[in-house]
Amino acid sequence: MTAVLDNSAKFAEYAHPEVLVSTDWVAANKDLPGVVIVESDEDVLLYETGHIPGAVKIDWHTDLNDPVTRDYVDGQAFAKLLSRSGISRDTTVVIYGDKSNWWAAYALWVFKLFGHPDVRLLDGGRETWISEGRELTREVTSVEPAEYPVVERQDAKIRAFRDDVLKHFGNPLIDVRSAVEYSGERTHMPDYPDEGALRGGHIPSAKSVPWARAAGEHGVFKSRAELEAIYLDEIGLKATDQVIAYCRIGERSSHTWFVLNYLLGLPGVRNYDGSWTEWGSLVGVPIVKGNEPGPVPAKR
C-alpha cells in the first residue's frame, strides 16, 4: 500500500521523481493511513519547538547511531525504533528537516540501508514549510505502534568503507565539505564542533563540490538542469560513473548521495560515512593538501 506520488512538473524531470514530495502533497496526504511524516534535524530539540502536525521525530544521534560501536543501529534496534514511530514495512515515510534537509537525507539513507521500500523527502524541508506560513504545533503526536520486521542492514550497495575507497581509486570521488576543509586549512566545518581528525586535506583525486550547492532558496533541490550543470558539466561526472561521496562523518554527503543517486540517476553511488574523521586519522593512507584534487593513487 503506497501513497500516491507527487506529480509536480519539477520532480518529473528527476531520474526518480517518486522520492520527493512537495509541501502541498504533505498537507493533503499527511493524515492518510499508511503515511508517516518524520522530522529529522541537526538540533535535537528543534522538533519539540514546533513540528508539522502529526509528524514524529527521529534523531540521527540518539536514534540512528549505535550508542557504542561507531556504526548504525542493527536490524533489531531499527525495528524497535520504527515500530514505536508507527511505521510498518509498507508505510510511505516522508522525511523533512532543517538545514536544507541535510539530516533528513541522512535519515533517508539509513532507512535505505535497511531497504525500506517507500521513503521520500519533503522538498525544501522545514524551512519551506515555515516560509509558506504552514502550521507547526507543539502538540505531542499520539502514535499507534506498528509492527516493523527485523531486517538486517545491507550496506554494500550504498555505503562505502575505507577499504572500498582504497579499491575505488581511478573512479570519481566527491568531497562535499567546505573549501577550507578540502584544502586542509582546517579539519572541521567553520563554526562547528571538531570531532577530530589528525590530518587536514582530502582523499587524493576527490573533487570538491560543497553539498549545499545542490540546494536553492529555502533549501529546495535545484532543478535537474541546474544539477547537471554542476555535477556533469562542471565536475565532469558521467551518467555511467560509480561515485563515492564523503564529508566529515557522512551526513552532508548523504545529501549529495541523494542528489546523484535519485535526482541524476547515477548508478552505484555510495556514501563513505567514515569520511574525513576516519580517513584523516588513518595510518598510512594517502592525503592531498591544497585546492587541487591531486594524482590518482594506485588501487590497493
Add this chain to the structure above:
Amino acid sequence: MTEQLASVAALIEDFTSLGVKDRLMLLLEFSDNLPELPVRYADHPDLLERVEECQSPIFLFVEVDEQNTVHLFFTAPAEAPTTRGFASVLHEALDGKKAEEVLSVSEDFPNQLALAEAVSPLRMNGMRAMLRRIQRQVAEKSA
C-alpha cells in the same frame, strides 16, 4: 572537596531526577525562557564573544560588577533550541553569583546533568565550551 554551588546542585538534582524524555523537555523549557539580550548588547554585537565550539551561532557576554557579581548575557537563534537551552541552564546556575563562585564550578558540571543520553555526547561539547568561555571571561574581568 569544595562545596558545590547551591544553584548548580539544584540543577543537577532537577535534571537527574527525571527520565530521559522529561530531561529533554526540561531543557526545552530552559530554552524557551532564555532571557532576552539587553538593548546595550543588542545594539552592539561586537561586544559579544562567539562560542565557536557550538554547532549553532551563540554569543555570550560576561559582566563582573563592582561587588564582584557576575552577570551573563546570551543570544542564540530560535532555530537552535538546544544551544539556547544550554545557555539558559548556565544562566540559571551562574548569573548573579560571585566571581569566585562561578570559577569554583567544576568543568564537569555539564556532564553531571545527565543530558548526554538525551542529546548525545557530541552535542554536550557546546555546553562545556560555553562554561569554559564564561569562566575565562570571569577570570579576566575579576582579576
